[in-house]
Amino acid sequence: MVDLFESQWLGSTVPLKNRIVMAPMTRTRTSDGDVPNELVATYYGQRATAGLIVTEATDVSPSSKGYALTPGIYTEAQRQGWRLVTDEVHRKGGKIFSQIWHVGRMAHPSLMPNGEAPWGATEERAEHSDVFAHDADGKLGYVRAGTPRRLGTDEVSALVGTFSQAFANARQAGFDGVEIHAANGYLFDQFMNSVLNRRTDRYGGGSVEDRTRFLMEVVDAAVRELGPGRVGVRLSPFGRFNSMPADPLVEETLLYVCEQLGRRGVTYMHLVYELMPAGNMESAEFKKHHIDHALLAKVRAAFPGAIIWAGGFTSRESAQAALDTGLADLIAFGRPYIANPDLAERLKHGWPLAEADPSTYYTRREEVGYTDFPTYPIDSAARGAA
Numbered sequence: 001m002v003d004l005f006e007s008q009w010l011g012s013t014v015p016l017k018n019r020i021v022m023a024p025m026t027r028t029r030t031s032d033g034d035v036p037n038e039l040v041a042t043y044y045g046q047r048a049t050a051g052l053i054v055t056e057a058t059d060v061s062p063s064s065k066g067y068a069l070t071p072g073i074y075t076e077a078q079r080q081g082w083r084l085v086t087d088e089v090h091r092k093g094g095k096i097f098s099q100i101w102h103v104g105r106m107a108h109p110s111l112m113p114n115g116e117a118p119w120g121a122t123e124e125r126a127e128h129s130d131v132f133a134h135d136a137d138g139k140l141g142y143v144r145a146g147t148p149r150r151l152g153t154d155e156v157s158a159l160v161g162t163f164s165q166a167f168a169n170a171r172q173a174g175f176d177g178v179e180i181h182a183a184n185g186y187l188f189d190q191f192m193n194s195v196l197n198r199r200t201d202r203y204g205g206g207s208v209e210d211r212t213r214f215l216m217e218v219v220d221a222a223v224r225e226l227g228p229g230r231v232g233v234r235l236s237p238f239g240r241f242n243s244m245p246a247d248p249l250v251e252e253t254l255l256y257v258c259e260q261l262g263r264r265g266v267t268y269m270h271l272v273y274e275l276m277p278a279g280n281m282e283s284a285e286f287k288k289h290h291i292d293h294a295l296l297a298k299v300r301a302a303f304p305g306a307i308i309w310a311g312g313f314t315s316r317e318s319a320q321a322a323l324d325t326g327l328a329d330l331i332a333f334g335r336p337y338i339a340n341p342d343l344a345e346r347l348k349h350g351w352p353l354a355e356a357d358p359s360t361y362y363t364r365r366e367e368v369g370y371t372d373f374p375t376y377p378i379d380s381a382a383r384g385a386a
């Protein structure tokens, strides 16, 4: 049985001081040009006592953006901005992976180069989901995702090169590794879903091999660029977020992906453990269900690397209970990390957790709700408990 505060190696490459992961969270605090800045560096540095930080999702190219003010990793200025972040996290003794994404159809012409249509695995629109873009008056806000243009076969192949460059940039920016964002209804998820992907070329059709080919080609590119010990993949197999249709082949796809990622030596798989229904995470309808443990045991058997579970963990006890199943190696915390920069210490010592205000999740109000949360006061009682 492993303890939440026991160290762990990702492969033989990245040593982690505990089994707590800061989950990737979009926070929209970048500077012009989608460049991470000193404030972003401070935010991640404050959270460096996590075993591993996974950054907010980061665009591989201008056409991969679905939400205004999210960072990129394709320009020199962005690379330098991320260097501020990685230096600060490393100075504080932390480890940090860059979450690399392409939103695919979850975009809007107002954010796309030359106002073009979003890029999709197919031309099916996310009918019920919003992105953060410009409305008809040019004002930023939530607008319905645009109708995508189906990418041609050669365009999908060319995108692998775009990802490859992003991985090289992440390495040069000082990241300890990358996490490929294949969850939550974004581009890779759009390809993997057997209901949504009605393509008939080598990236679609009926077979699981074809539907996952794009992801595997990108994983291969990441492994070439960084080595397998520095590549993780995030999946949300049952997620309905971003208008993803229920997929009758989800288990088959998941286990195939596990096996293929294992063969490629991918260092971790980050599973969104809680089932994420359509709709807003903060809404009353948001119900907590998790992936069936019988299936998670099959995942464990199929994938030899580390397994991270994310979603709904709010205490040391719930995280430890998850580790005690023997089916997970690391536990990710998302929302609790927003208001508790010292979450690892608070969990360790049983100190109370602060609550974040959801209205500050994505604002441009700079440090408010971002870097202005204090660490828990170290009074003599707390020292005695340490």
Ligand SMILES: Cc1cc2nc3c(=O)[nH]c(=O)nc-3n(C[C@H](O)[C@H](O)[C@H](O)COP(=O)(O)O)c2cc1C
Pocket (backbone or CB within 6 Å): 023, 024, 025, 026, 027, 055, 056, 057, 099, 181, 183, 184, 234, 272, 310, 311, 312, 313, 332, 333, 334, 335, 336, 361, 362
């Ligand atoms: C403000 C916010 C931003 C998020 N942004 C991302 C993201 O960029 N990439 C991603 O994979 N998940 C994102 N998520 C999902 C979280 O990583 C996590 O899976 C989710 O919050 C559930 O975990 P929790 O219950 O610990 O918060 C975001 C969640 C929140 C609250």
